[in-house]
Amino acid sequence: MIHTSRYTGRRALFIGVLLLGAALLLGILALGLGAVKTPTGDVVQVLLGRGDELTRQLVLELRAPRIVVALLTGAMFAASGAMMQGVIRNPLASPDIIGVGAGAGLAATLFLLAWPGAPPGGLPWAALAGAWAGFALVLLLSREWGGHTGNALHPVRLALVGVAVAAALGAAQQLVLVRAPDGLGAALSFLTGTVYGADAVRAARVLPWALVLLPAALLCARTLDVLNLGEDLATSLGTRVGAARLFCLAVAVALAGAAVTGAGILGFVGLLAPHLARLLVGARHARLLPVAMLLGAVLVLAADTLGRALLPPTEVPAGIFTTLVGAPYFLYLLRRTR
Amino acid sequence: MHKNILVLSAFTLLSVAAGLTVGHERGTLDLKTPARRVVALEYSFLDTLVALGVKPVGAALGLQGGDRGAPPYLAPRVKAIPATGSRAQPSLELIAASRPDLILADAFVHQDTYPQLARIAPTAAFQSRRGSLDDLNAQTLAIGQLVGREAAAKRLLADQRALINKARAFAKKGAPSFVAAVVTPRSLTVHTRESFVGSFLEDLGRKNQLPVKDGQTQYEVALEGLVALNPQTLVLFTAPDETPITDAWKKNPLWQKIAAVQRGRVYQFNRDNWTRGRGPLALRLMVAETIQSRLLQDAAPGADFRD
């Protein structure tokens, strides 16, 4: 508890401003990077409303929407993870583990392969539905059936059942994939999480969700702090623990599900960002949540920019970078939590 | 007389002014003038364009994603065309930079990128990857219209029809049915009547043994399954740079029990040429190879097509 003094509001504000600056800088950098070389001067010209047609197209129509989508989905995954960790009171909880990712993956695969004539653009909605279904399944299975205890959501059981359901859905997805003659690539690149092909339409699709859900997440901050005190204490403070948990989880899943429609499943962002945020500004959710969002946004944008600039014109999906960084960190984290 | 010519030319002028309208999988495309700068995102489109004498300004020739590249018959003819990413992941930036006035995309593979492609240039989507022979022929005509070479496209199709009719004459009446399969180092996938190669060979006059199975136009079998099917004629599609799984199966005495092996009627074709081109040039090559291999006559395969 002595350490909390380190985490002052001023420090949080400073770090927030720093991250905002980093996001801005990275965004400008990303505007200038791509398979086609665009000199800095030309990019600046375009931003000032001048510049030639091609550069304008490259910068404003191809790169800018990607950056917006990367920032938004990163923030949403991070917020989702932070809330799940708060509710489940387990530092290892994240959208990947709680059935959301697996549900979305299975739904997307089924949608792509079982219904080849599907209306274009339907894929993200299928994934969204799958994310909710996966989560609902986990919730349903980890509830106490027939019991009458108020503690309907036991954290450890939730996490374990989440792992189990993810394994089950993964097996089902394999069953579908192995019968697919082709189109495998399309399904897989979506599952890996990528911002490739994000356009203004997609950005516009994610934006309303972000505008509603991100503030909603911030409003949950106090509830999350109370929940973190433990069940008995929270109850004595007059919080209806069951309802509060359910509401926070619903917001968290909605965030992850909406983010999936923008960029697929960006592995481990929902885990990594909240933890880094906790290291930086402490565990109070009013500070933790906004910093985690900024971190998530920067993380995904950096991964996408790297993926674009590394081997042009090949695009390495951002989700691969986030998983390759996130999974080892997860293992490290596991070692530390005693 | 003069009047007639005048009226005629007025019509021509009118039709040019009205431009051209071509339907495709995602709607219809209105072009004021035939397209000059075309980007092709599938090999079948590239094949068609080359056959029509149009040089694309860009094509998904990239080897990213482990794409095996243009099929051997096509590769020497598309060397000079700039690559704009791979088929699975076309580079939108490179496509935009090549300033196309028409993009040809696959209706399935590029269904998610279609809106973005359409914003760069008018984009037509066709069923190439999952297209049947009829689909592909319809595309040849549509692409011909889009690039203003409808007559040439019609000629290609007529030639192809004639060639196929000629090939049919070779087909032996009452020859036993065949099983066609794509073979990789780890798997053998049989192609039914409704698959592209399966239906093509039927079109040439030989009967495919396998109907569609539970909606799957192609499915995988093991050696035991192949022995159970016991085909009288076996057509294998392999890649020369791979060791097909059938090489391992040949060591098993069961292989010798397959009727096609006993009859010496196992034919082998280049998988890349047969399954990845799928344009007029590829089809011409496929008909020629089918005749040369003596598959149609139900005779022992020629030297180049022996397994």
Add this chain to the structure above:
Amino acid sequence: MNRLAFLPLGLGVLVAAFLASLALGASDIPLRRVATLLLHPDGSTESLILETLRLPRTLVAALAGAGLGVSGLMLQAVTRNPLADPGILGVEAGGALAILVLVVFFPAAPAGWFIPAAFLGGTLAALVAYSVARSVGITPLRLALAGVAVASLVGAASRTIQLLWEERAQGALFALSGSVAGRTWAQVGQIAPWLLAGLLAALLLTPRLNVLALGEDVARGLGARTERDSLLITGLGVLLAAASVSVVGPVGFVGLIVPHAARALLGPDHRRSLPLCALLGAAFLIAADVAARLIDRPAETPVGILVAAAGAPFFVLLARRIGRR
């Protein structure tokens, strides 16, 4: 009824599954004919199918099933964790990655390389997951989460390969989902020594397993060298699983379901439950393989997926029970 009667009963089930596996397939062979052909092979198609395809395939399924079942039992006992399963430790994901790497980067590699490579990959993955969980004290949740993390890390690597080399990887997809179709005598020869020796060693170690299962403190009090023993048994468990996975690919949940069934039937004494576990594991995988070839014949369905589909609900149930404690 004497509970030990379950042992001969298990043997009976195994024999029945074995015979069914010889008789059923793309084309059925009557049992009487199977018996005749086994004793007097005559070079006919049916005889060759039995001799060169179904016998090795069935033996591989039997060996791998027994290996996975016993491996699961040992890992569950030594970690005192009912969720410990070779699949959850990442053995399968590791083996699959190794196979994928071979298929994509060394397409000309001889078939003999697949087993050692998958063995190595599986062992490495399990080692990482296990050591991470062990370093902080193994609880069911930690072990499961460590396994998930390792599996998703390895899975991301696999997916990267599948994505960047999509067309080459397509051929490996079938192998990656776990199958015993087309296994040869050479492959039986490659894994049989490892698995038979491993199973025998496991049988000899059962008294120590019993002691360890009492908990480290009790075991130490009884004079056992717990550190050494648990390392030995874990190593043996991973070895059995990796050897199995190396030839059949990822077949999840056998190592989870079978030990629970064996313990439920014969109680916690490993001297009894371990042999039963081997018998049931072998019978289970053979039966699943028979189902896999009949479901869509003559096309093959990967047995691993079938097993996973059957095992996953069981896993969920188990997770619920453990989470309640």
